[in-house]
Amino acid sequence: MVAANLKGIPVGICSICSANPYVLRAGMNNAKEDRSFVLIESTSNQVNQFGGYTGMNAAGFRDFVKQLAFDEDFPADRIILGGDHLGPYPWRSEPSECAMQKAADLVRSYVEAGFTKIHLDASMRCADDGGDPRTPLDERVVIERAVALAQVAEEASDLLPPGSARPVYVIGTEVPVPGGEKSEAQAPEVTAPKAVESTLDAMQSGLQRCGLADVRDRIIAIVVQPGVEYSDNAVFEYDRSKTSGLTAFIARSGSCAYEAHSTDYQKPDALRQMVEDHYPILKVGPWLTFAFREAVFALSFIEEEWLGGRGSVSLSHIRETLESAMLEDPRDWKNYYSGDEAYLGYARKYSYSDRSRYYWPRPKVQEALSRLLKNLADYPPPLTLLSQFLPAQYEAVRDGKLRPDSDALIQDKVREVLRVYSRACGGAKL
Incomplete structure (x- = not known):
């Protein structure tokens, strides 16, 4: 699907970011009618080895989704499970070594439970990282930690039964913290193409240093900010005239596509344009609830x-x-x-x-x-x-x-x- 999109075929998939059973059942029945797959994702806050705010770990969430699928007579092999913002975010108030160990355990648990779409997000500052919390963490540190988490995911995947799907990865972090924006949100700035190129190059170099060069071929998307967001009473609309540089860059690169977060409440034409502009993965959650x-x-x-x-x-x-x-x-x-x-x-x-x-x-x-x-x-x-x-x-x-x-x-x-x-x-x- 990603490869087809990069070739100019305007296809994509909706990523359902919710644990609400009515929402998940609706997603399954919608996919049943479309004869398509359903992509369901949980965040590190929502589902983790300590229960998250749903009270479920990755295996528990998988079983919860499978039971809903059974109830709705939806084929389990048409469900794609994804992990969103997998990294140290829930433990960012702890020292980085401790937070990253928990993040590694988190990623391992997701892969072991059969989640095949893994968003590696190590962008947040931990307690001992220092610096201005309002500024991004040094990209070299972010990449080093993301690569470490990728290595954990690969090692966990190696231990899965023969024939199990290898995980595919999403990288990049220019998104709100898990849970959404606050009421004073302003229109976000569009990611610069040079920033995308820098992240992709740094990730490739980091993977090569750790003997994980083949993982680069399974990075299917990078998260960018295409200027879409919402607050408690405002929606910031997609404007493709402001993202033409991003569209042109990824079309030339051809190595992966974009993943768009916070697409909730966008107009139908805007969502269609995003798919056309190489954002084949559209994440939605609050609009559904x-x-x-x-x-x-x-x-x-x-x-x-x-x-x-x-x-x-x-x-x-x-x-x-x-x-x-x-x-x-x-x-x-x-x-x-x-x-x-x-x-x-x-x-x-x-x-x-x-x-x-x-x-x-x-x-x-x-x-x-x-x-x-x-x-x-x-x-x-x-x-x-x-x-x-x-x-x-x-x-x-x-x-x-x-x-x-x-x-x-x-x-x-x-x-x-x-x-x-x-x-x-x-x-x-x-």
Whole structure:
């Protein structure tokens, strides 16, 4: 797929960066309809040997995804698992030797679990690196650490059963920290082609010094900043006139393509242009959970309108329960939003950053969600309410293309976003 893209064939793939089961199931069903592969990635914060914020290690996440695939009757051999930002980031407050040892264990665990797309990210300063934390770590140090992690990955791959796929790699670091930008984000600067050339050359030299020259052929992409980003209430659009230098450089180089992070909320034409401009890997996460949240909130409004007057029915109060969970433990949003209380209340619910995505797994929120789905299953709402709150899904139900149950409605809302990516990526079958 990458080779075809570099030859001028506008094909790509959407990388789903989420652990939300509704999102992952929607991704599988979208790929089933497209007869394509599904690429699912987890970050070092999300999934690591200590559990991450999902409580899963790499093998646990793999099994979680495989169980969802079984439930959806999706072929497991059409799932590609990737590790994003694999490096010392979760342990950056520790001395570099300790942080890198944990990063090595992290990379090893991902490869052993069958993850085949590995993003090596050693760009962050550790406790003893010194220097201004607002400035990049010296590229020589970044490359040295990335090569060390590549060596760990290769050694782990050597021990896999015969016939196992060798890992492919993504390098480069010009992305936000895992979790997204803060509210004061400004339009990002586009990466200079010379910086890309420098990173590729330095990585090749580093691999050769360590006897890993053949790994260079499995570096499929380098992460760059093509000027796309989002904050809590703004989207910075792709402008190909500003990235023509990057496009021309990678087309001449022909050795790997670009991977674009934070493509959430980009317009369909922009995503299509990115694929045409040699960004065949488009990463998306918060836009998918944003769509999930929209669907759940819409169903909660339907529940209130339809069942609010029935004294025998206990409503879910899902929106209030989610808000309470975020207020009780603000760690996952307080450093990302700023403003008065009214604005913070808006941002917690509706921001592009979608920090509420970290709170859906909480037990009380899950209990409220289960009640919402049960209420609407026990008392199916009329189509007129579906028309009011989920009009696109209403049309699909009327046309006989979609079941009117809550699970199908939520998945279809998420798939609205995934279909945008499918069209942009040209339905690549890999």
